Amino acid sequence: MQHILAASEKVFAQHGFQGATMTQLAAAAGLPKANLHYYFGTKERLYRTVLEGILTLWLDDATTWLVPERHPADGLAGYVRAKMAHSRLRPDASRIFAGELLHGAPHIMLYLGIELRRTVTDLARVIEGWSARGLMDPINPVHLLFNIWAMTQTYADFDVQIRAVLGKVSIDDVEFATATETVVALVLKGSGVRALEERKSA
Amino acid sequence: MQHILAASEKVFAQHGFQGATMTQLAAAAGLPKANLHYYFGTKERLYRTVLEGILTLWLDDATTWLVPERHPADGLAGYVRAKMAHSRLRPDASRIFAGELLHGAPHIMLYLGIELRRTVTDLARVIEGWSARGLMDPINPVHLLFNIWAMTQTYADFDVQIRAVLGKVSIDDVEFATATETVVALVLKGSGVRALEERKSA
């Protein structure tokens, strides 16, 4: 039931796993509680199903953009823009993941330690390759990734703070474009990525 | 009772407001539940007391380091280092704040919209002044702040992820120093801060 999962994503994002009640989840899906139990058994299994849908989606951006064939000015910028678009379009997914991490990742420890760890190792090698070829500074690649995630996801996870500070009810497209360009600039200039034109003279 | 608040900070950080139970909180403080109710009345008021202690501490770093008299190479680097030290030494405070934001900031909306908003406006003016004097690039100052917070606090809030990816049980001092230098580099180079020596030739 895709419809139940979409509704549950909203509720879990706002209240967290503990905070969300089966009554809320059922109301959001427009069904009696018993139906949710019929489909998913327990609240925990419903939550895990939502979470797994998010995880499969999570690393696609990275493996699309952070590849050796690209110039880092293209690859890193594209990755940041893709992650920012994600924060814009599916903020609830980001928030559920953030809540899970915040409370010690009890449901996704295995994913973090195995699948994510392996992917990050591969991505780090790509970034190191760019540095070795002189296309960018020799920055620590793993921490660069941590900080790209932090910057891009803060616009989904902590958007209440951003809206409050900006004094806006919602973050509009113009503001979000400014945010995206700021993050792109911080990442590209911060890691000393050479401009694309310099590639020809290299 | 400072001792109860310190113990409660740990429990709230790990389980969140909803997830923490009075039984856990009392056990952490080494007291019967009834005593916590005697001192604070409700779980909510205990939580708010913990939270307020964190907020008063929160903005001190910024107003110490981000002042017009400093060169941004000094001010921004010092601020980042201070925030990183905070994430290292009081990660639970950061996590409670993060959880509060993640769930819509129901207890601190006023603080965000008034006190934090005013402070950020002032800090933004300082950064704009640095840009206007040619000491750094004309980056959007408010988004620069959002991203500094994101990068520095990710090392407290999401340290499970960082430990899992690094394959370490705990983040050691060497790793944390690497993280700190990476963030400092991203911020200084990313916002085009001129080297300190250039000040004399300006």
Added chain:
DNA sequence: GTCTATATCACGATAGAC
């Protein structure tokens, strides 16, 4: 002020009619 014992209620989960 400190604690034990308990009232009250909301939650996840299920039984059982349809």
Added chain:
DNA sequence: GTCTATCGTGATATAGAC
């Protein structure tokens, strides 16, 4: 498969002895 009505548990909060 779908729903109503309800069970049992564990939570916050309090009463009342010391």
